[in-house]
Amino acid sequence: MRPSRSALVLCLAACAAAARSGHAQPATRAAYVDPAGVIRWRDTRAEVALFGANYTLASASDFRAAGYLALDRKRLVDEDLAQMARMGWDGIRLALWGDWENTDRAGNLLANEHLDLLDYALAKARERGIYVLLSPIQTYQATWPDALGDTTSPGFSRFYKKETLGTDPAAIAAQVNYIRQLLNHVNPYTRTAIKDEPAILFVEMINEPAHHSADVAGSVRYIDALVDAVRSTGCTKITFHNVSQDFAIARAIRRSKVQGATFGWYPTGLNSGHELRGSYLRAVDDYPPMRDTTLAGLPRIVYEFDSADLRTGYMYPAMVRTMRSVGAQFAAMFAYDMLETASRNLGWQTHHLNLVYTPRKAMSAVIAAEAMRRLPRGRGWGPYPANTRFGDFRVSAEENLGELAAPDAFLYTGDTKTAPPNAATLRRIAGVGSSPVVQYDGAGIYFLDKVRDGVWRLEVYPDAVPVRDPFEMPSPDKIVTRAVSHAWPMTVRLPDLGATFAAEPITPGGTTARAVDGRFTVTPGVYVLAASGRVDRASLPATIGHLGFDEFHAPPADTMGARVEPLGIVEGPMERVADRAIDIAARVATTTPPSAVTLWVRPTGSWFRRFPMLPDGAYRYRATIPAGTLGAGTYDYAISVQCGEAACGDLLTTFPEGAHQTPWQWNFGAQRFWPLRVVSPETPLRLFAPGVDAARLALTRIGDAGRQGQFRVVPSSATGAPAFHLERPMARGGPGDYTASLVVTERVAARGDAIAGARALVLRARALGSGQTVHVTLVERDGTAWSTAIALDSAWTERAIPLADLRPARWAMLPEGFPGEWNYWASPPAGRGGAGDAIRLPDVERLQLSLRREPNETTTGPYGVEVESVWLAFR
Missing domain, CATH: 2.60.40.10 (Immunoglobulins)
Structure with a gap:
């Protein structure tokens, strides 16, 4: 049975002080762009800084995912928007595949369930104080990936190829018609036309179009046609056009009527097909495309981003640090998992974020929202590892930890020894695991909000228990994370509560308790902690931020066996x-x-x-x-x-x-x-076995496509064992390098202190032709790399390189960031790789095999290598 829901509040705080007071307002403030290209609130002239996620329930795979489980989609909206408000988010991108699902060939708006869900989500976003980037045209096939055989989509994108949407007059006419009709459409839940919806601040008319950047004049005409369609309705929302599908389109954006540029950012690539290991903080030091001077003076927003194929607790705050440094004023993760489908990660395989089912990653998104609000726009924080502390924030890949330790808020994504500056001034605490303020044995996320001196509201969510890799191919029948409701001890140490406070349940299922030395037992739900004992319910506020005081959205009951x-x-x-x-x-x-x-x-x-x-x-x-x-x-x-x-x-x-x-x-x-x-301690440590490891390799991207590379596993012509066949692409620009990278952290750690006895790096391999070279590199956690070049011919050979002969080198950051090629090479951090430095074997995180353009190279045929094995030798 689901917990009861109170009446929902209609707002998000206009500022942090309002949020802390428990009083909130709906998303009804207006914004404008000042002469310097900064988005500001019209009432206070303060800078806008919004954080949240994409929410795509109204369309495509998320819409179908809810159908696979026979779920009430409007109930999902209620639950998910409540979770976003609970996380302190104030921004959302509503992406609608209207060009596929709720228009006809001419762009006439069709009133159907997709449009109805958009209307409903808009109404609930306004109530929750969440501001919207509206993105009504997606271009990508709405049937991907689970319904590719469905040819019933009525929209104009079924009739016009993506590449022609910006050039075909009939396609442009359909888009213009659709935009006008959608903006003039009156939302039945708010009785407001979309063009006048106060929660909508931004309109990105078309998402990720095929740019024709060489035709600047034609591109300007197309962008202006979309902007004119918006303005013809009387809509005054701030307009944006996508730049990151082809950064050269910036010239056309600069000359057009559009007001700003939208960027996507995936520093860990996309669609690895498995959860990534290793640290990726080096990949988020900078995002140079957003500093393109062609776009100087235009507002910049990040319409979608993610640390794809990761569930870490440190990436989101680090990404926001960098996004703020390059001027972003809105950032939306792609894409939030609906509460009732998140156990299966249905919808978008490479993404996974939900308050209940990914608590550590969700907590990092809570901290990231604070980073968006608290960090100054335009300030740089230097390179890794110096930038792991920024303002009141800290991130650590080694601890899998993100933190905010401020006078008013203490937030953390896992066990931490950090103490807040002053526990007596805290108004908000949230975390996973234990800290000096809260010790908790459970595996779910919890929130503590101060009501008044001596009274706090505690909200505890079920344990999230992974049972399989969430980034494999999804299925409605495959649970990847369980949500288990379990009783756990919790200890809260706050000066105004003391050691013997009362814990009184507000939602059904909890048990009233009196803390002993701050310790009591909790199950998932909402509680009031009070120093003076029981609290008169009438003295409690009806709301806390954007939530009803007794509002709690539990996940479906877990029925899976052990x-x-x-x-x-x-x-x-x-x-x-x-x-x-x-x-x-x-x-x-x-x-x-x-x-x-x-x-x-x-x-x-x-x-x-x-x-x-x-x-x-x-x-x-x-x-x-x-x-x-x-x-x-x-x-x-x-x-x-x-x-x-x-x-x-x-x-x-x-x-x-x-x-x-x-x-x-x-x-x-x-x-x-x-x-x-x-x-034995001296048994060779195998770092790479092709038959086992090939599926977990990250490879240099070919062009701007996905992760698939030029490799295969073949039987060795010498032994019949699996061999890794890697060829350098014949037509590749970019860095002149083609690398396969494997995270080997667990293997190195398993050898324990015996790893110090390793003496050589050994490769059993052959080249595809005579006089070809493979570069073998070991990369430490901090980004210090040690490498050697091995010349091979077509005969199988075993080459041993003393570790003392490896030399400091740059290395390839893989998976490669997407889109574009902007952060391929990495060098040792300051203070490493100089005279007297040597490889630190316990810190080795990656093995890389690279094919490069060599000086004086004369090869005209296939250039590459076949590798049977790479190992560390101890004798």
Whole structure:
């Protein structure tokens, strides 16, 4: 049963002070562009600085995703807009595939469910105080990726190719007609024409068009036709045109009637097909395209951005730091996952963000919204790692952490030892994990808002428990993250609450408690914490910010059975060092704590031994096998989970196969196990095995396309083992380099302190022709790279390079940022790579194999390499 919903408030604070007071206003303020090209609020003349996300429920794959699960789409809007308000967001981009789904060939507006959902979302955004960038034409096929066979879309983009939308007179006429009719359309939920909707500040008439930048005059005519369509309705909203599909279009934008330029930014690329590992802070030091002097004096907004294929807690604040430094006044992440589909990451495979299901990443977006408001526009913060502290903010890839520690607000994305400047002045606390102010054992996000001295509102969300990679191909039947409601202890240490405050539930399901030394137990929901004991409900405000005081949107109930996921493995066998204690950890996702978790280990083909696994944090269990117990060799292991509830009949399940017996039972028939290798400290450490690793490589982009590269895995002509066949593209401009990059952090870490004994980097490979060269590079976490060039011919050979012979070098930041090519090369940070410096093996994060344009090169045929293996040798 869903928690009750109170009446919704109609607003977002006009400024931070209003938000902190609990009083909010609807999104009804007007904005203008001043002579310097700065967007300002008309009432206060203050600069506009808005942060949020794209929301695409009205159209395309998100619209269908809700249908796959038979969900009430308007209820989804209510829930999702409430979550955005809870996160402190004040901006949203409403993207409508009107050119596909709610027009005809001539651009006449069709009144259907897509338009109705846009109307409804606009009404709710206004109520929640969230300002809108309206984007009514998307150009990309609305049926992508799950309905490509559907040919029933009525809109004009089905009849005109994207490349002709800016040149074909009939296509331009259809766009003009559609824009006029949409802006004149009266929203039945607000009784306001779209052109007059106060929540809409910006209109980007067409998203990511095919630019014809060589035809400046023609491009200007096209842009002006779209602007004139807007102005012909009497609409005075600030108009924008996309620049980042072809940065050369800036000349036409500069000469046109449009008021500003929109940019997209994906510094980790798109569509890797799996969750990325490693640090990506070096990729967000700068975004030079937004500093194009051609656009000087025009406002800049970021219509979509993301740290795609990541769930980290540090990227969003760092990205906003850079966006503010280059002048952005609005930024919208693409795209927010609806609460009731987020468990499956339906809709957009490479993106994943939801308050409940990605709490660490969501908390980083909460902090990013504050960074947008608090950081000055135009100020630079220097290169990494000096820019990991900016104002009251801090980011750390090593800790997977983003923070805001300000006098009024303390926000953090994971466990932190940072203390706020003054706990007595705090008005807002939010986080995941524990801090000096709040200790929490659960795995969900929580918010504390001060009501008055001695009274705080606490909001706690369910635990988010990952069960599989969310960036694989999605399916309505495949859950990637579970939301589990569980009781956990929480300790709150605030001066005005004291140590024995009362915790009283506001939403159903909670239990009234009295804190002991600040410690009490919570389940998901809303509570009032009061130093004086019970609080008269009538004395509480009806709203807190843009939420009803008792408003809480819980996710659907979790009904999935137990799942177990080993930790510390990317691909291939887990590796541990012999003669040392061996730790094996796993995430055990169950709705109630299991009564027992057991690790079973056997030498391959032999008998199992068992070891108890003990709790090691929320849903984490760990077993320690004493040193000397397992000698060097190959092993199989499994994990048994005993249900902790009488209702399940004490059911026992053994993973990975899901058998309902243990390996010691006579009828145990499981055939699948996880592999474990126990090695001596001097066993070569394999960094690259093509048969296992090829799918996780990041490659230099060819042109401005996706990640697919010029490689394949082939049988070695010498041994038959899988070999990585990499060819340099024959027609490639850009940096004159073609690189394959692999994150090897987990493999290096698994060797522990024995990694210090490595002496050489070894490559078994051959070239595709005579006299060809491959560059092999090891990159440390801080961006210091060590490289060597190895000349090869067509015969298979094994080449060992002493680590002492590696030299400091630049390296390729992969996945490559998108769109454009603006940050390919990276060099060691200040203070590294000079005389006396040497490689720090425990910090090695990436292995890179590169093909480059070599001096005096005469090759006319295929240029490349086949690699069987790369490893570190210890002798």
